[in-house]
Amino acid sequence: MDAPLAVRARGITKSFGDVVALDGVDFDVAPGRIHGLVGPNGAGKTTLLGLLLGLAVADEGELEVFGTPVGRAPAGVAGFVDGPGLYPSLTARQNLAALAALGGHSADPGAVLDEVGLADVADDRVRGFSLGMRQRLGLAAALLTEPRLLVLDEPANGLDPAGKKHVHGVLDRLVAAGTTVVLSSHRMDDLEALCAEVTILATGRVVFTGPPAKLTAENAELAYRLRTSDPAAARRVLAQTRGITQEQAARHDTDVLVIRARIPALDELVRRLVQDGVAVRELAPVVSPLEAAFLALTEQGSTR
Structure with a gap:
């Protein structure tokens, strides 16, 4: 029997009042790959990522992660949309320790900070962090859970070239170890460098899905x-x-x-x-x- 898809969506519809964010979306993600989700502002990317993270539920359709219907706080899924939620008055290490305690996770905050390149600022307060440092700390917070599916909204936001290279390396290593990644980005160079497949949304509908080479x-x-x-x-x-x-x-x-x-x-x-x-x-x-x-x-x- 074939292994289930990491993500399987059929006929997903989601509206906010009179605004239709997703209009009958079909969306498949193979396990152990990086899948890019792209589209203009308002296309429905963040809404779809939020559904995967259990932050909202679809009005219609079926959504499964590794063969299990997605509900609130789905097991094995971690990430962030609209930027990571962090405590600005705490240090990076304290942020991760608090999240680990709340979620009952045993991962070492220091090791995770080292993995994302923030070991040198582990004991600095987050209020002084740049946008790129906050993005990397958000990635570290997601890695605490050792997720099977990692969902990231614009993870390269604010990263300088060195930071972007480091994050790309982290994602490549995660995928090599079997993690599946779904990420949104407006940076086409990131998508070409990272993604095995991309899905393009426009006005809440899928207009393309497949390898970037096929698209071009x-x-x-x-x-x-x-x-x-x-x-x-x-x-x-x-x-x-x-x-x-x-x-x-x-x-x-x-x-x-x-x-x-x-x-x-x-x-x-x-x-x-x-x-x-x-x-x-x-x-x-x-x-x-x-x-x-x-x-x-x-x-x-x-x-x-």
Whole structure:
């Protein structure tokens, strides 16, 4: 018998007065993976994460975690939405000790603080913490419970590059040990780096779910920066390659061509440039492929 999905949602609907936050959402998360949940503000991400954490219940539909219907405070699930709840007058260590005592958890607060990179400030009061430090302390609080499912709302908020790298490492290690992670983020680079699959919501409905590579391949005609050894020759090749359009380049860098194409046309362009002896020195998306696909899909979803 196959192992149950980490999350299985069917026909989830949730309204707040006249506002429909979720409108018949189906949502599956495989165990032992990081699944990204993305969408514009008001798309329903936080509502769905709140349902997973048992902070609210759906008006209609079925929601299961590891095969068990979700109720209030579901077992084996931890995390935060809208930022972690912390005691500002207590130190980081005292915050975790209080939470451990309330929940009956035996995990060592010091070890958890070390895992998220806060050992050096363990005895500092939380009121002086930056946003990024609070996010990492919220992650530490969730790890106290040793959850099977970790639910995080914008965990990279306020993190500097070093902090983000550290948190990514923590999440990767958790998943390698069998934990499942569902996270929301507006940072497409985080999603591309971390997630095996993403689900995109728009106006409370799912408009895409699957691997990021599938999303970008199916939906994105991207703009690319192209720098070559011979811009004039590159322009001649561009004019002879079907499926590629040239856009206005930045005025301060006339050697860079900005082109728009799908992957097959881009492959053909590179082949022709090399064949004509033109070296390709840079070929990179102007924006993240996932971001371009996200914008295309959510704009379509908002007009339904």
